[in-house]
Amino acid sequence: MGAAAVYARKSTDQAVSDEEKSVTRQVELAVACARTHGFEVPPEHIYVDDAISGAEFDRRPGLMRLLNTLRPQAPFAGLFMADKDRLGREQFETNHILKQISVAGVRIFEYQNGGHEVRLESPIDKLIMSVSNFAAELERAKASQRTRDALQLKAQRGYVAGGAVFGYRNVPVVDQGGQRSHVVREIREDEAATVRHIFSMVAGGTGLRTIARALNAEGVRSPRARAGRHHSWAPSSVRSVLFNSLYKGEVVWGRTKKRDAWGRRKESDRPTNEWVITTAEHLRIVSDDLWAKGHEALQSRQKAYGFKRGSPRPVGALDSKYLLTGMVECGVCGGRIVQTWNGRKPAYRCWYNHSRGRAVCANTLVVDMHLADDTVLQAVTRDVLDPEVVREALDLALRDLEQPAPGVAARLDTLKNE
Structure with a gap:
């Protein structure tokens, strides 16, 4: 009996069926379908993305884990899911993902279509796939428009069409x-x-x-x-x-x-x-x-x-020209440490204390920026970039990637016992 993988994604669209709103139910049905085709699904090859839009691809850890396992050689021969639109509802990206899976030698099955195998062997197969993915993207756009129309009608009538507002x-x-x-x-x-x-x-x-x-x-x-x-x-x-x-x-x-x-x-x-x-x-x-x-x-x-509202500013630590901004937290309140000036010298201090006052954070410590940067860089070089530490970190990361989604392995064991 060959190994297979399962992919499940919970939709953010409220108009979809209850089955599509439950990743647990999707996993159950996909595993059952795999067995009817002579496959076994190891717990480590169950990939899940919960409450993430089908138009999002970079922010789906389950999908990223699935695609990463395809290289250099896929450890499974089949992939089972409810429908190929679980992979995505944007036609260009979805077609590319299907191609990656197919090129890796993995067969694709949809249990909602009676266990139908998705084939990409001929130009006709590819045309049908493109049309199908176009329909999925069109449905996503229609669902988004329906939601907007309903909220717009509420706003026009003077009803609340958003969240809470102070006051x-x-x-x-x-x-x-x-x-x-x-x-x-x-x-x-x-x-x-x-x-x-x-x-x-x-x-x-x-x-x-x-x-x-x-x-x-x-x-x-x-x-x-x-x-x-x-x-x-x-x-x-x-x-x-x-x-x-x-x-x-x-x-x-x-x-x-x-x-x-x-x-x-x-x-x-x-x-x-x-x-x-x-x-x-x-x-x-x-x-x-x-x-x-x-x-x-x-x-x-x-x-x-001389400042203007809405002027561009760095977002996040990666855009900051200061080493520790966004990376270090205040030891008193847990707030961000930001760059400031101590006289004419650059320094670091707690942002909450600086912007919100002592009532929020009493930490008034101001540290010379160059001294702090040098101390951190020396520690990183000594303790983090050590070859043994790097190897152990890589091993831990790989083991985490191989772990199944929380709760799915236990549910799979229950299904096997049944």
Whole structure:
């Protein structure tokens, strides 16, 4: 009995079948199909990507592991999955992946088509495959448009078509049957007072970092932080408040799109004629006069200090010209260590302490940048680049790649016992 592999991907599209939403169910059916064709599926050759779009390819660890095992020689003779669109829903990339698998000598089977084998032997086979992948990409585009149309309709009716916004609470509205019909916003007075206070401080000439520090020192409730971020005020969250037109009673939806033409997750601005703009005076927190004064003060500071909102900046440590920026964490709060200046000398310090104040992090330590860089480089050369350490790290990485997805091996053992 030959060895086979299984690939399963959970779809992010809510319009798909329940089976496609469950990687466990996909694995079960694929393993059963493999057995009917005379194959056995070792646990280490079950590859899973959970809740990842079919248009994403680089961010799918299960697919990357599968493709990496094909070289230099595939350790299995067959690949079983629900349908070839589990590999992807962008026709160019999907066709290329199918070619890689076929060239490696691996047969491809779809259990949803009765265990049908996907063949790429003749020009007709390749044409049929291209048309099929075109249909899968078309369906993905239609599903995306259906979702956008539904959200746009909510926005046009004045309903919530996004997440929570500081200063408001989301209130579900139920229909006569007790089911949730839609969600509306209502002003949350304690947070609304903070919004007005921020605008007043900016109008008075206070800088964003000073405002963030003051709010943190006073223990003022802050907007919900992103995953992994400290729950407190930062200059960026103060700026977000100042540029949110909802606070002056204007709802704007559809400013950005989340994916590019290839379906990859990449945010970009939409043309202004695609925005949905509605007036909602009942949601106004800031008067027109206070809004205007606050933005006039911001523009005055921009002219005085010579910076422009939205100017490009490095993203992540790989783009930084400083060695340790983005790589080192504060030993007190766990925040990022960033480059700053100690007099005229470059140095490192905790970003949370610098931007959010002692109320968030009490670590005021400032370290000479050149001294820190040299110390780290010497340690890396001595302890990390040692040949024995490198060999052990490679062995550990290879063993991790050979491990099956969590929970799948146990489920496979259960199926074998049944």
